Amino acid sequence: MKPVLRLLAGLLALVVVVVVGLAAYFSLIFDPNDYRDRLVELVKTQTGRTLTLSGPIELSLFPWLGFSVGAAELGNAKGFSDRPFASLASAEARVKLLPLLTSTVAIDRVRITGLQLSLERRADGQTNWADLGRNAATDEVPVKGKAPGTDAGSPGAQLSVGGIDVSDAVVRWSDAKAGKDFMFSDVDVSTGRIAPGEAFDFKGGFGFSIATPAANGRLDFSGTATLDTAKAQYAVDGLRLTLAAEGAGLPEGKLSVGLLADVRSDLNAGTLSLTGLNAKTLDMLMTGQVAVTGLKNHPAYEGQLSIDGLNPRVVMKALGMTPPVTANAERLKRASFKARVSGTDKAVAFEDMAASLDDSKLTGRVAVEDFARKALRFDVSVDALDVDSYLPPATVSPGPEPDARSGEGEPAKATQPLDLRGQDVAGRLRVGTLKVSGLTLTSVDTQIKLANGRLSLAPKASLYDGRLDMDTTLTARGEREQLAVSGGLNDVRLDPLLRDLTGKPERLSGVGTVGLKLAGQGLGAEALKRTLAGTVSLKVRDGAVKGVNIAQFLREAQARLEGAAAATTQGVQQTDFSDLTATVNLGDGVARNTDLNLRSPLLRVNGEGSANLVKERIDYLVKASVVGTLTGQGGKTLDQVRGVTVPVRVGGTFAQPTYQLDVEALLAEAAKGKLDEQKAKLKERVKEEREKAKGQLKDELRKGLEGLFK
Known part of the structure; x- marks a missing residue:
């Protein structure tokens, strides 16, 4: 055995000597620069x-x-x-x-x-x-997966x-x-x-400079990677990215981003996963995870996403947008978002959504079912929303007075018609408490649909102890917009509603029902004033008309008829009533009414006239009559005007209406009343004389007949 080992050792030494000799030879003789x-x-x-x-x-x-x-x-x-x-x-x-x-x-x-x-x-x-x-x-282009000059079927090294x-x-x-x-x-x-199959550490980074947005900085990265090219499986654990940048194009001149995540990919299976995601930027923290399947043919993804500490104003600035000026300067400063995310290259959905914006909490579902069709679907609930606080602050700058001679005012500047075609939206929005245009609504439930340039809104809500039930349709297809409104209010307390809506003392109180059926063209206020047409019906019970005291005008009328000075105005300037009904017809920029009917235990009031919506001027005649007594209400009895129709002319503008007793019409009415009374008395006297003459004629005739027979 030992001789064999010695032989092998000798052969190995010989190989080493030969290799070293060849290496020395090539290093001395061979020059690659040649x-x-x-x-x-x-x-x-x-x-x-x-x-x-x-x-x-x-x-x-x-x-x-x-x-x-x-x-x-x-x-x-x-x-x-x-x-x-x-x-x-x-x-x-x-x-x-x-x-x-x-x-x-x-x-x-x-x-x-x-x-x-x-x-x-x-x-x-x-x-x-x-x-x-x-x-x-x-x-020629090499065959995919085959290097030039090699056999694609040969095993890889x-x-x-x-x-x-x-x-x-x-x-x-x-x-x-x-x-x-x-x-x-x-x-x-x-x-x-x-x-292959072994983990290794890596790190690196680079500086950058870009013109739009103007910024420069550095991105560094590190992690531990595992590459198995034979199985097409790749992984990165503890991936860390840090970005630090500054420049005029960045919010407040600087930006920092940090990201941590673990990444797994199996190209043969067509999967990719991102877990342990933790990213922070703009004081915003984003966490979550996502799994992607079908990378080869039909990619689809699903995961969880959570965002906290979001400041919408800062994000808008970072995206090159100018944040809006809001009535409440603290709006658009706090937001959060959490949802289950799923989608494909054609759609995305946010399920089990729990989000917040300032003081509002949102839950529900939002999905874009088809990016190409812009098909948006949603079912969102909001606990409370103050829309007014997000609108621009009100300006106290009086506008130009309308031209009283022409009655047309300053026409609105033409704007590009709205075109909603190409949008596909359908959803439901529920709001627990909604404040808009000064009004406070509760239990708001609105169905929204937009298709083929036609937007439909169907809000239902509780407000001021009553109900709102409306249907609004806007057709916008690149031509002049068409607006239609129907529905109305039922059993609503009008005094707080009008007070909140206008921001001024209300002119009408009571419990009212308002029915609307209107149509108009355009979206601006001036356009709608000129084109709005349809009817508005009004029914009010147990209320009052503020700013005018019909009883005082009746006292003034009696003083005129008696030839005495009118009594000094006393009491509250309002007219109480038990019920009031009216129908207003709109068209050609004018609102007309011919059937005003106001009743109380003391008075009966009718009225007719018009209001020019463009000039904002009033031309209306109120006709009042006494059916009871005003004794005990700050005035004496009105026997002189009982049965006489007392006319009150209403004029002025919407902002400053005027009320004036129509003396000429009053005197004419009184004279006509007295003439009718004299005629009635004369007619009665003629009737009596006629009956008396008939009696005398009968007596004379009877006496004559008696003499004849004798």
């Missing part, structure tokens, strides 16, 4: 580009088959800039010889210094690296790399199609030993 021209010619043939080797080329044979190259440069493709496609200061790589006998490629550390890479895309979309896959001489070091690299990206240029400088990458 093959520069051949290498340049080969690159020209294969790529059509010019390779320039300015530095020395060195070769080692044992125990590593290695090479190192000094300064080198690869020219750019035709039709692109004069900058080299790639250049480097130096590069070094070595391969162990003996493992090659077992189809194992063991590479020592690969070192690249001073790499400069220029990536370009022209306006036509062509890139300066697309030609690198072609043979410049034959214009096992590859391991002692590590990769890239330092002082620069990468430029010039995109003429998008009109953007980027530069990544100080690119450094370093890894541990890379072998």
Whole structure:
């Protein structure tokens, strides 16, 4: 046995001596620099580009088959800039010889210094690296999965790399199609030993400078990776990304981002997972996880997403948007979001959503069922929402007075008609407490649908002890918008509603029912004033008309008839009633009413007239009559005007209405009443005389007949 071992040891020593001798021979005799021209010619043939080797080329044979190259440069493709496609200061790589006998490629550390890479895309979309896959001489593209000159069916070699070091690299990206240029400088990458199925650490980073938005900074990354190319399985544990940037294009001039995650991918199975996601930026923390399937054919994803500490104003600034000015300056400063996310390349859905915006809490579901059709579906509930606080603050600047002569006012400037075609929206919005236009509504439930340029809103809600039930339709197809409203209010307390709606003392109180059936064109207030047509019906019980005291006008009327001075105004300036009904017809910018009917135990009031919506002026006549007595209510009895219709002329503007007793009509009515009374008395007297004459004639006739018979 010992002789055999000695023989084997001798043979091994002989092999070592031969290999060392050959290595010494080649190192002394063989000079790779003699093959520069051949290498340049080969690159020209294969790529059509010019390779320039300015530095020395060195070769080692044992125990590593290695090479190192000094300064080198690869020219750019035709039709692109004069900058080299790639250049480097130096590069070094070595391969162990003996493992090659077992189809194992063991590479020592690969070192690249001073790499400069220029990536370009022209306006036509062509890139300066697309030609690198072609043979410049034959214009052939290698078969996918097969390297040029190899058999695609041959078994692959096992590859391991002692590590990769890239330092002082620069990468430029010039995109003429998008009109953007980027530069990544100080690119450094370093890894541990890379072998199939074995974990290795990596770290690196690069500086960057971009023009839009104007910013510069640095991105660093690190983690532990596992690569199994045979099984097409890849993993990164503890992936860490940190970004620090500053510049005029960033919110408040700076931005920092931090991200942690674990990544898994199985290309054969077509899966990708992202777990332990933890990202922070703009004081916002995002956590979650996502799993992707069907990477090869039909990608689909599902996961959880949570965002806390979101400041919408800061995010809008970061996206280059100007945050709106709101009536409440503290709005749009606090938000959060949590949901189960799922989707494909054609759709996305947020299920089990729990979100917040300032003081409002939102729950429900939101989904885009088809990106191409813009098909949005939702079912969202909000506990409370103050819409007014998100609107621009009210300005106290009086507008121009309408032209009382023409009655047209200043016409609104023409705007581009709204076009809602191409949008597909359907959903339901519920709000516990909603404040809008000063009104407070509860238990709001609104169905919303938008299709083919037609938007339908069907809100139902409780407000001021009554109910709102409306149907609104807006048709917007690139022409003048068409608006239609129907429905109304039922058993609503009008005094707080009008007070909250206008912000002024209400002019009508009571419990009312309002019916609407209106249609108009345009969306602006001026356009609607001119085009709104339809009817508004009003029924009010147990209320009062504020600002006018009909009883006082009746006292003034009696004083006029008696020839005395009118009594001084006393009591509250309002007219109480038990019920009031009216129908208003709108058209051509005018609201007309002919059937006002107000009743109380003391009065009966009718009215008719119109209001010009464009000029905002009133022309209305109220006719009041006494059916009871006002004694005990601050005035004497009104026997003189009992049965007489007392006219009150209402004029002025919507903002400042005026009320005036129509004396001429009153006197005419009184005179007509007295004349009718005299006529009635005369008629009665004639009737009495006629009856008396009939009696006398009968007596005379009877006496004559008696004399005749005698």
